[in-house]
Amino acid sequence: xxxVGLNHFLIISAILFSLGIYGIxxxxxxxxxxxxxxxxxxxSNINFVAFARYGNLGIDGQIYALFVIILAAAExxxxxxxxxxxxxxxxxxxxxxxDNLKE
Amino acid sequence: xxxYDYIFYLFALLTVVSALxxxxxxxxxxxxxxLMFTLFGISGLYVLLGADFIAVVQIxxxxxxxxxxxxxxxxxxxxxxxxxxxxxxxxxxPMAIITGxxxxxxxxxxxxTKWSSAPPDNMPSTLQILxxxxxxxxxxxxxxxxxxxxxxxxxxxxxxxxxxx
Numbered sequence: 001x002x003x004v005g006l007n008h009f010l011i012i013s014a015i016l017f018s019l020g021i022y023g024i025x026x027x028x029x030x031x032x033x034x035x036x037x038x039x040x041x042x043x044s045n046i047n048f049v050a051f052a053r054y055g056n057l058g059i060d061g062q063i064y065a066l067f068v069i070i071l072a073a074a075e076x077x078x079x080x081x082x083x084x085x086x087x088x089x090x091x092x093x094x095x096x097x098x099d100n101l102k103e
Numbered sequence: 104x105x106x107y108d109y110i111f112y113l114f115a116l117l118t119v120v121s122a123l124x125x126x127x128x129x130x131x132x133x134x135x136x137x138l139m140f141t142l143f144g145i146s147g148l149y150v151l152l153g154a155d156f157i158a159v160v161q162i163x164x165x166x167x168x169x170x171x172x173x174x175x176x177x178x179x180x181x182x183x184x185x186x187x188x189x190x191x192x193x194x195x196x197p198m199a200i201i202t203g204x205x206x207x208x209x210x211x212x213x214x215x216t217k218w219s220s221a222p223p224d225n226m227p228s229t230l231q232i233l234x235x236x237x238x239x240x241x242x243x244x245x246x247x248x249x250x251x252x253x254x255x256x257x258x259x260x261x262x263x264x265x266x267x268x
Contacts, residue, residue: 003104003108004107004108004111004112004151005220006218006220007213007214007218008111008115009148009152010213010214010218011210011213011214012115012118012119012148013213014206014209014210014213015119015122015206015210016118016119016122016141016145017206017209018202018203018205018206018209019119019122019123019125019126019202019206020122020126021202021205022126022198022199022202023125023126025193025194025198025202026126026192026193026194026195026198026199027126027190027191027192027193028190028191028192028193029131029190029191030180031131031173031176031177031180032131032134032190034173034176035125035126035134035135035138035173036126038138038142038165038169038173039122039125039126039138039141042141042142042145042165045145045157046145046148046149049148049149049152049154049157050152052152052154053152053153053154054218054220054221055218055219055220055221056221059229059232059233059236060236062154062156062157062229062233063233063236063237063241065154065157066156066157066160066233066237067244067248069157069160069161069164069165070164070248070251070252071248071251072164072165072169073164073168073169073252074251074252074255076168076169076172076173077172077255077256077259078255078258078259078262080172080173080175080176080259080263081258081259081260081262081263082262083176083180084176084179084180084263085262085263087179087180092180093180094191096191096193
């Protein structure tokens with residue numbers, strides 16, 4: 001029970017995943033929502049690496065974790081560019097007030 | 104319990120507590136800084152899983168890149184008249200209940216399933232095998248991701264500069 005195994009890492013990742021979903025659905029600021037998305041990506045990454053080590057599957061899981069990190073970097077850059085544009089147009093970034101596609 | 108287990112619980116506690124601060128703090132800057140501790144704790148978990156290269160990449164890309172980008176975003180999208188930069192919240196209590204139930208379900212599934220876990224062997228450095236696999240078996244995805252990063256870079260610059268000719 002207290003001996004660390006695969007289950008422990010999966011439980012940490014499950015906790016992080018639900019915290020990330022809570023952050024996404026309950027915050028108004030778009031950047032806080034982005035932080036929630038980062039938590040989700042990290043939770044899935046922990047699963048990839050944990051199964052790569054304990055599942056006897058070779059190195060593939062770590063490579064997919066690397067790909068997820070690269071995609072997260074691209075996603076953060078694009079998302080922040082969009083958020084800056086939204087701020088220029090609406091002068092705030094509260095996602096519940098931004099409900100039209102053009103000014 | 105040996106030293107490995109103690110270190111695991113230390114990093115797990117750091118990760119979960121600071122992730123809790125990230126999603127419950129109303130001050131965005133506090134949330135961003137505790138996201139740093141979350142990412143650092145996850146990097147420690149990678150080290151415990153024998154993924155040394157992923158752990159270093161996690162620190163370099165997430166803490167050194169994405170987190171700084173997020174902080175830039177916070178600073179550029181708020182009128183900084185005082186130190187407090189707040190975020191509003193929507194329906195906190197129902198969402199906490201729903202995600203709590205979801206998380207409990209997920210944990211019970213993760214805990215209840217009999218995963219076929221091979222006993223962990225010794226942990227060699229993954230650097231060489233990772234590089235070999237990346238440039239032989241996964242070379243197409245590797246190149247495509249390079250293109251994707253280039254496109255994302257140009258796209259982000261062009262989106263953020265629109266309307267300022």
